[in-house]
Amino acid sequence: MQALRVLVGSRNPVKIGAVRSALAPLFPGRELECEGMDAPSGVPDQPMTMAETREGAVNRLDVCMSRGGADYYVALEGGVDVTVDGPGTFGIVAIAHDGEVSVGCSAWLPLPPAVYEALLEGEELGHVMDRLFGTVNVKQQGGAIGLVTHGVETRESAYRQAMVLAMAPFLHPQLYGLEPAGAV
Numbered sequence: 088m089q090a091l092r093v094l095v096g097s098r099n100p101v102k103i104g105a106v107r108s109a110l111a112p113l114f115p116g117r118e119l120e121c122e123g124m125d126a127p128s129g130v131p132d133q134p135m136t137m138a139e140t141r142e143g144a145v146n147r148l149d150v151c152m153s154r155g156g157a158d159y160y161v162a163l164e165g166g167v168d169v170t171v172d173g174p175g176t177f178g179i180v181a182i183a184h185d186g187e188v189s190v191g192c193s194a195w196l197p198l199p200p201a202v203y204e205a206l207l208e209g210e211e212l213g214h215v216m217d218r219l220f221g222t223v224n225v226k227q228q229g230g231a232i233g234l235v236t237h238g239v240e241t242r243e244s245a246y247r248q249a250m251v252l253a254m255a256p257f258l259h260p261q262l263y264g265l266e267p268a269g270a271v
Contacts, residue, residue, distance in 0.1 A: 094151045096148060098125060105242075124151065128147050129146040133209075133212060144162045151183075152183055165230075167212065173197060177196065178246050182250070189254070193245040194245055213225055220234050226242065229241040
């Protein structure tokens with residue numbers, strides 16, 4: 088059986104690992120070739136709204152698709168927004184396969200007010216968390232999620248879950264109108 092080729096719009100090992108760990112159980116027995124590439128988001132380094140975060144993921148996805156040569160194209164973008172419950176961080180995952188696109192979202196992590204204030208002043212979440220916790224490059228490790236949950240959940244686990252959920256239309260294309268019922 089031919090390997091499943093996946094192109095990820097990032098060289099961040101956390102993002103590539105999340106994609107690999109999400110797809111492996113969905114395609115048991117298939118070898119996965121997950122390659123990361125530089126794909127600019129076209130949005131600020133720290134997206135501050137859900138719309139801006141989604142735009143960044145879709146922009147990265149477009150760059151991946153323009154390269155071609157993969158079965159699946161994946162882009163992940165972390166962002167921040169404010170709801171009635173306060174500020175929080177989340178990730179957006181955009182996946183393309185056979186000309187169709189699915190976009191999903193990770194779980195929401197509430198942010199401490201002081202962290203959000205630093206973001207409003209132009210800092211990136213990873214840098215703020217590194218300063219607060221004395222870590223180095225946490226965004227390529229457990230992320231803010233890992234730091235505030237004592238490692239029970241991580242940036243990778245959040246992206247992994249969002250990836251699996253966004254794969255639903257590709258796993259059941261007939262339910263999502265991607266192909267006629269009964270076609271396989």
